[in-house]
Amino acid sequence: EVQLVESGGGLVKPGGSLRLSCAASGFTFSSYSMNWVRQAPGKGLEWVSSISSSSSYIYYADSVKGRFTISRDNAKNSLYLQMNSLRAEDTAVYYCARGFGGSYGGVEAFDIWGQGTMVTVSS
Amino acid sequence: QSVLTQPPSVSAAPGQKVTISCSGSSSNIGNNYVSWYQQLPGTAPKLLIYENNKRPSGIPDRFSGSKSGTSATLGITGLQTGDEADYYCGTWDSSLSGGVFGTGTKVTVL
Numbered sequence: 001e002v003q004l005v006e007s008g009g010g011l012v013k014p015g016g017s018l019r020l021s022c023a024a025s026g027f028t029f030s031s032y033s034m035n036w037v038r039q040a041p042g043k044g045l046e047w048v049s050s051i052s053s054s055s056s057y058i059y060y061a062d063s064v065k066g067r068f069t070i071s072r073d074n075a076k077n078s079l080y081l082q083m084n085s086l087r088a089e090d091t092a093v094y095y096c097a098r099g100f101g102g103s104y105g106g107v108e109a110f111d112i113w114g115q116g117t118m119v120t121v122s123s
Numbered sequence: 124q125s126v127l128t129q130p131p132s133v134s135a136a137p138g139q140k141v142t143i144s145c146s147g148s149s150s151n152i153g154n155n156y157v158s159w160y161q162q163l164p165g166t167a168p169k170l171l172i173y174e175n176n177k178r179p180s181g182i183p184d185r186f187s188g189s190k191s192g193t194s195a196t197l198g199i200t201g202l203q204t205g206d207e208a209d210y211y212c213g214t215w216d217s218s219l220s221g222g223v224f225g226t227g228t229k230v231t232v233l
Contacts, residue, residue: 047222
């Protein structure tokens with residue numbers, strides 16, 4: 001079964017750090033772009049970051065650039081998101097999603113989604 | 124602030140049809156494929172349409188997509204109570220070098 005399972009969410013104080021992980025199974029992880037998408041409580045979807053299959057292309061939303069770092073370990077079928085200098089506005093459910101389409105690492109669609117992990121930034 | 128604009132809500136009776144619009148620009152919809160997602164309450168989004176009008180395996184043909192210029196449209200026919208959900212369009216924005224989603228549309232079955 002094709003599956004993505006996120007972990008690492010929790011409560012953190014403003015200015016703190018958190019590392020999210022996403023474990024993939026049921027498909028050839030190294031062949032796909034991987035992505036993080038978040039959703040603040042009661043709000044819409046917001047794309048956060050994308051990393052191409054071989055990590056050659058990495059993109060970030062302006063809202064997280066310089067604070068978040070996406071990475072992957074194809075040997076471990078795992079995706080990561082290191083989040084530093086966290087702010088209250090980073091509070092959201094963070095989804096890991098498999099991507100496809102686009103050129104130069106761009107992603108036009110997300111076909112597999114994890115169940116999400118909640119990140120709460122509050123003092 | 125979403126780059127793609129959708130109506131906040133649409134509604135129709137069971138068995139009827141609804142359409143959801145998604146308006147963008149030349150840097151996103153105008154030059155990239157559009158995808159559509161369904162998000163049922165409390166669940167992760169699910170891909171409904173990719174490459175403007177293609178359905179993944181298992182998605183019924185009641186769901187359809189189209190694109191013209193810098194706008195896209197999702198159509199749902201034979202509306203069912205189980206279709207009550209939030210729907211989002213999405214694509215890549217070549218100017219921003221990032222993914223973009225629509226503002227989201229809540230579908231209500233009357």
